[in-house]
């Protein structure tokens with residue numbers, strides 16, 4: 001079975017039908033990017049995968065386990081599914097390294113010394129070892145986002161979800177974050193990425209999903225999808241962001 005298996009899921013916010021039977025499979029080591037207009041349901045889809053949003057129909061399996069909304073199973077799920085957001089959400093009163101260590105200690109119960117070792121490794125991976133003892137407000141947006149990535153990675157998730165993680169950054173800071181994600185992709189980490197960076201999506205993904213009005217409108221190999229869109233909606237979307 002695939003690592004993430006989403007089968008015909010539906011999601012409503014009151015009367016608003018936001019996910020209308022979405023099916024998606026992600027294999028271990030795969031990089032899947034989700035593109036589409038604002039409001040098409042991309043964030044909601046990602047948030048269902050780590051249980052931040054419940055679903056109103058269909059099934060989600062992660063690593064062979066069905067996602068059900070009990071506290072215990074959500075806890076287990078969140079150990080497997082990491083997420084990085086547009087806003088970095090670092091704790092301002094904790095140094096960068098302490099931000100990375102926090103969940104290791106609190107959620108995984110790892111002792112201080114070992115958590116520190118793991119956090120050092122994660123900070124090294126994102127190229128920020130020298131910022132371990134620096135507070136977030138002393139870091140650029142790109143660096144803060146790399147700390148947020150380190151924090152997620154330190155937990156050794158089975159899959160990492162990234163929701164527009166470069167959208168809040170000044171343009172000159174986008175590349176340092178994309179470079180880190182590219183490196184994770186090269187290392188074989190399973191990634192599901194919502195992005196507006198189309199060149200990045202084309203270069204890095206194994207598969208691209210185009211969401212439109214709560215449905216997977218088109219999906220496939222990135223080069224085929226971008227060079228040869230099959231629907232007017234995808235054509236229009238590609239033109240609108242080119």
Ligand code: ADP
Nearest residue numbers: 013016018036037038039040041042043044045
């Ligand atoms: P995208 O990430 O593609 O921009 P979202 O998944 O954020 O789209 O939103 C899809 C639709 O669901 C939008 O119409 C949005 O306004 C609505 N929506 C998202 N979150 C909520 C919420 N918590 N409550 C009510 N409506 C929501």
Ligand code: MG
Nearest residue numbers: 042043044164
């Ligand atoms: Mg969104």
